[in-house]
Amino acid sequence: MLDSLSTSLKDALKKLAGRTVVDRAAVDELVKDLQRALLSADVNVKLVMELSKAIRTRSLDEAPSKVMSVREHVLRIVYQELVRLIWASTDVKLEPQVILMAGLQGSGKTTTTAKVARYFQKKGLKVGVICADTFRPGAYDQLFTLCQRINVPCFGNPQEKDALAITRQGLHSFKDLEVLIVDTQGRHALEANLIQEIIELNQLVKATHRWLVVDAALGQQASEQARRFHEAIGIDGVIITKMDGTAKGGGALSAVAETKSGIVFIGQGETSEDLERFDPDGFISRLLGMGDLRALAERAEEAIRAGDMDATTLMKGKFTLRDMYQQLEALNKMGPLKQIMNMLPLGNMELPEGVYDVTSTKMVRYRIIMDSMTSAELDDPSLINSSRMQRIAHGAGSTPDEVRELLKYYKLMQRTIKGLRGAGGKFNMQRLMKRFSGMQ
Ligand SMILES: Nc1nc2c(ncn2[C@@H]2O[C@H](COP(=O)(O)OP(=O)(O)O)[C@@H](O)[C@H]2O)c(=O)[nH]1
Ligand SMILES: [Mg+2]
Structure with missing residues (x-):
């Protein structure tokens, strides 16, 4: 369906691959390609002009996030504006x-x-x-x-x-x-x-x-x-x-x-x-060849429901080992963490490389280690000195090194959360995810 429109839109966006800055000439060229594609699909000239204007202004004015490539930045805007253009869907109720x-x-x-x-x-x-x-x-x-x-x-x-x-x-x-x-x-x-x-x-x-x-x-x-x-x-x-x-x-x-x-x-x-x-949503995603994004957004929503992330605790400044585990669990449900983080509109936030490195096998290990910690230790990991570390490792059939690694990871997460809070004023995972699903 609409194969030629789809091909020309994708071609137009391909030209942005590998670019490091959003420059006026590149955006102008893209907009011209889009116009040509939409007009030959018989979209009304006035609508095409409005759309072009919105894409041009937004692409140049909105600061691209550091974690998004130029292509992703523009793709997201093109996508949102196209959805807006045909945003008209209705409910079909399964009732008499x-x-x-x-x-x-x-x-x-x-x-x-x-x-x-x-x-x-x-x-x-x-x-x-x-x-x-x-x-x-x-x-x-x-x-x-x-x-x-x-x-x-x-x-x-x-x-x-x-x-x-x-x-x-x-x-x-x-x-x-x-x-x-x-x-x-x-x-x-x-x-x-x-x-x-x-x-x-x-x-x-x-x-x-x-x-x-x-x-x-x-x-x-x-x-x-x-x-x-x-x-x-x-x-x-x-x-x-x-x-x-x-x-x-x-x-x-x-x-x-x-x-x-x-x-x-x-x-x-x-x-x-x-x-x-x-x-x-789905229609435009497919038109632009980004079907995955929607599926990803859906998975993100599921994870929010399943993970039950307590954003208020994070806001209050207390971030315990328990919180960390919850976060990881929720994020892991969404699939490759790095891929997701790349798509999140995180502003100019840069996440430390190590944050991405926790695999699900690792998580199982961490869970076992955490199970041999006391309640007090889970709430306040700073209590864990070297003799406690020995005890925990022993109880979990692990090594003190692995316990240390877990704590190191915890500190990294804690710093990241603090950074997020500092950068955005408010850190709210749910809101973040909502914004993310808004760009489906
Ligand atoms: N290719 C294609 N043909 C269709 C589609 N819908 C209807 N047709 C064809 O269009 C012609 C007219 O359809 P019809 O249902 O009789 O139209 P009506 O006069 O509005 O009832 C028929 O030959 C249908 O087979 C469609 O989605 N795709
Ligand atoms: Mg008929």
Whole structure:
């Protein structure tokens, strides 16, 4: 999907690799490349200009963190601005609901109706589909066949010309099902009677959601449809179809986002499986070829939950061996520490090299050593003199050297924490992580 856009964005960013300073010429060149890529994906000129301006100013004005390379610094900004450009996603609740599908003829409504039915079916809900298209010949057969393939009941009546009557019957006969999806008719243009019919259908079915289906090939023109249907029935979600077949998807996405209608799904193929939940973060990450970052951010969040880091203790200035262990445990859950630290927006903080060196095997050893310390020693490691060290080592089947190493590491961590507190005023791991996940 959007392969050429993705390739040109990645190429543009590649040019920054190995640079040590963010200079104006490099940023200008990057911005020009980005503009070219976005415009050829049919993104609106005004949006492209706004985006370029934001990227240029932020890249030059914001101080790059010492632990981030120039490329990472700019990549992060490009990423955030692109997400902002298409930031429009909506919730899909897994509960009983009626969904009205709107859109012009040929946009992919019927195909998408089956895809959406399949989506809810896979989530374990009882789904039924109603064919309210009495305009297009063969509309019922088309929907019926698609539904048959995925084993979803389809209600319709090719003899009946009144869409409201069919829908009324459909609602009645499917009253025991949980999710009902109503496929409606579309004409070639936004005709007044088409709009009138969908208004009446919407009132009749008391739709929980009104989703608009638009063809990605429309590019930025998608916004006109989104606006018209929104005025009529209050569109609360857009599905962009045929992303697999056009280079203009970027235009459709940004145009729809601009109308403030959330994008629910993206269709990218003709079978009922070719539907993807739209999520701006993941989408842009993949576009820029940085899928890992998101996964990493998710792991960071999990670690916060699991590690239960007590930021307040750290703030109060007391940092015990117990705290250290907790920190290490939490950080280790996230994967290679160094990689994570490189991505954290730590300002101009430089972490001592040794902080990265604790492996999980080491941690197990440290845990055993700490288990043979007394409570008082854990709270106040300065109590540990050489005779205590002997005792601890003996109890843990270890050597005094290893105990000394643990204490040395503890001091290093303590200094680091103090440094963080001094540098940032406030040290709050949770906040740090939040900022980190904000750049997913
Ligand atoms: N490649 C591709 N084709 C699609 C997609 N969605 C729909 N189509 C095709 O677009 C054509 C029109 O789709 P249809 O569902 O009948 O549109 P409707 O008139 O809005 O109901 C059909 O040939 C579909 O197979 C998609 O995401 N990708
Ligand atoms: Mg149709």
